[in-house]
Amino acid sequence: MPPNRWRHRATPQQTDTTRSQIPFDNRGRSSMHELLSAEQMQRADALAIASGIDSYTLMQNAAHGVARTTSENVGTDAKVVVLAGPGNNGGDAMLAARYLADAGFRPTLVTLAADRISSQDASRALSEALTLPERHELDFGDTLPAAVAASIAAADVVIDGLFGAGLARDLDGIVAELVHAVNQSSAIALAIDLPSGIDGNSNTVRGCAIEAAHTVTFFRLKPAHLLSPVRSYCGEVHLIDIGIPARVLEDIDVNIVHNTSALWQSRLPLPAPDGNKFDRGHVAVRGGPLEKSGAGRLAAVTALTAGAGLATLAAPRESILAQAAAAGALMFSIAENSSDWMALNDDERIRALVIGPGNGLDDHTREAVLQSLDNAARDRAIVLDADALTVFASDPATLHTAVKNSQATVLMTPHDGEFARIFGELEGSRLHRCRAAAEMASCHVLLKGSDTVIAAPDGQVVISTHAPPWLATAGAGDVLAGLAASLLARDMPALDAAAAAAWIHGEAAWRLGYPVTADQLSSAIAQVLGDLKQDTSAT
Structure with a gap:
């Protein structure tokens, strides 16, 4: 007679702090990632x-x-x-x-x-x-x-x-x-x-x-x-x-999948033997005022940690002075207004932009978003996060139109509150709402949460559950934005890049354990990527 392993009734509404109970192969990758409706x-x-x-x-x-x-x-x-x-x-x-x-x-x-x-x-x-x-x-x-x-x-x-x-x-x-x-x-x-x-x-x-x-x-x-x-x-x-x-x-027609490393690992951008730092992508992050300056630094530092060849933090002078000591190999560009930001954008070697973390809800942020979308070349990616979304809360149609008309590959990374501000009260589950939003804005949308949902404008959806509850901490979203931009800057397809960023973000938090800070999270991402690279090389 087997022991009674179900001695106590579980409480389903409690947050699960164990990793997903899904079949995995001997490298920790789910072998059955397709999700089917009834x-x-x-x-x-x-x-x-x-x-x-x-x-x-x-x-x-x-x-x-x-x-x-x-x-x-x-x-x-x-x-x-x-x-x-x-x-x-x-x-x-x-x-x-x-x-x-x-x-x-x-x-x-x-x-x-x-x-x-x-x-x-x-x-x-x-x-x-x-x-x-x-x-x-x-x-x-x-x-x-x-x-x-x-x-x-x-x-x-x-x-x-x-x-x-x-x-x-x-x-x-x-x-x-x-x-x-x-x-x-x-x-x-x-x-x-x-x-x-x-x-x-x-x-x-x-x-x-x-x-x-x-x-x-x-x-x-x-x-x-x-x-x-x-x-x-x-x-x-x-x-x-x-x-x-x-x-x-x-x-x-399976168009919904569960996010595992097997989905995108073979397409992770790796350094070419004869490449240089520009080949590995240049990410520019728009920072904000002094009191919010840490957000931009986190995004920019993470972009480097995740493998980008260069990362530039563009922010007001006093913000740069405050963050310089903790910035490591970051480059800086003084940007007191949207015009300064657009001057940096003229550098064609910049492959990905991050706008929003700690930027502030003012006209400068709004203009930086609209001008960046309007002037972007086809080979540039733009990650819109936090304030870059909320600043359009009173006029979301303007943002949607700008994104639709842009040549850039656009990834929005809202949490539930930001999502509601720019897409309204859409009906259905998180899956249905995120898919409708991606179609509405004609871009990729990563809806953050314990069950992060990533939708492409063509209806493809990835559901990511590889994240512990302690990942919900100040600055974690800034780290995610920088990580996604780093992958996009190296020409990883947008849906793959968003899915990889969500999974790697969660894996870093799992490895660190509770509690975790955003700075620790940013540093741990390098080890996760290193292990994924080694695994890819072995296969």
Whole structure:
């Protein structure tokens, strides 16, 4: 009998301070980075079945994965309640109950609307589960029976197979009662695919949802497993191979991926054997007044740390004097106003600009942004962060138009507050809002957060979760802006550069541990990049 590894119920809403529970190869890179919506996963199932794979075999494999995850973590004396809805998710649950019984458990099976099962596979699963001695049958019009409520309250584990990722309506009635009963119990909740109540297409909570400590899902993760706030309902995610071949992805338009180093590592810009410092890119950072001068320095120093050949901090004289001692190899340019900044911009060797960190919310910042966008050559990248975004809060259309008309490659890096100021209250999850913003402004947008979302104007999206909670510290955003600019200055494609910057930023914070300062973060980035370079060379 295995030890009870699930001794205490996890609190899904707590911030996870462990690294992602996703399959990795022997170099720490996820081998399955594609993310599928509920509709795309249904398409993957259909393609697998059309290729000759038996659909019931897929259901059996899924159920075995659920049962195995349970039995490997609790003993057969654990009280297990299995909730099974009328769809294929319920079929997985009913078979899992059958397999747990075969393994020596005494599960209590609660079926919902079993007479409405339309799937042949789910009907077959029900017939296999009918021999279980402890069963309760419920229908949508019922109220929660006291016996079922008591079973849930006394359970050690509740397996949630009520509804799958394709849910498209709010939970109510007896389903909501079941959800609340599970959430109020001390049981470990294990969800199949996604916790009931989570819409796997919109990545939202539909009324209420099971607060799972564990979620078992199949073939590929879904965005909802990674996006806040719905990911907090999933707990630890276990990805199970049920026999769907990877080749089915060739017939699915996958445009959302999970950020891992495997996505972009082969395209990291490395120094050429016969190159010089100008070949490695020159980054210019616009700094601000004395009281905010550290922000620009952090961005510029990080650009150098991340491999740019040169970095220039352009700022008022008193700011430069204040920061010079901590600036290392930085170059300086006195810029008291937007005209001084544009004079520096005339240097064609500058490949990337950073505007915004500590710049101030004044006309000089506004003009610096607009003129830089208007005058930029096609081979120049511009990172707009912080004040470069907020200064347009009262007139975001002007910024959007300038970005659309610019020849530059533009990357915006807002946090949630800055995002709302320049894009308004867009509807949907962070994924949907970031994608809409990138299309609206015709540029790349990196929406910072515990689940950083990066969107390209063509609809491609990268979700980055490789960041610990202690990365939320003063100056961390300035470091990220400088890191992204450094990669862009060396002609790394914009989506790759943004994804790499987000991942490297998080990895540096993981290595440093809690607590961390922005200056420490900037210094640690060099070691992360060095290890990535060594890994690339080895492969």
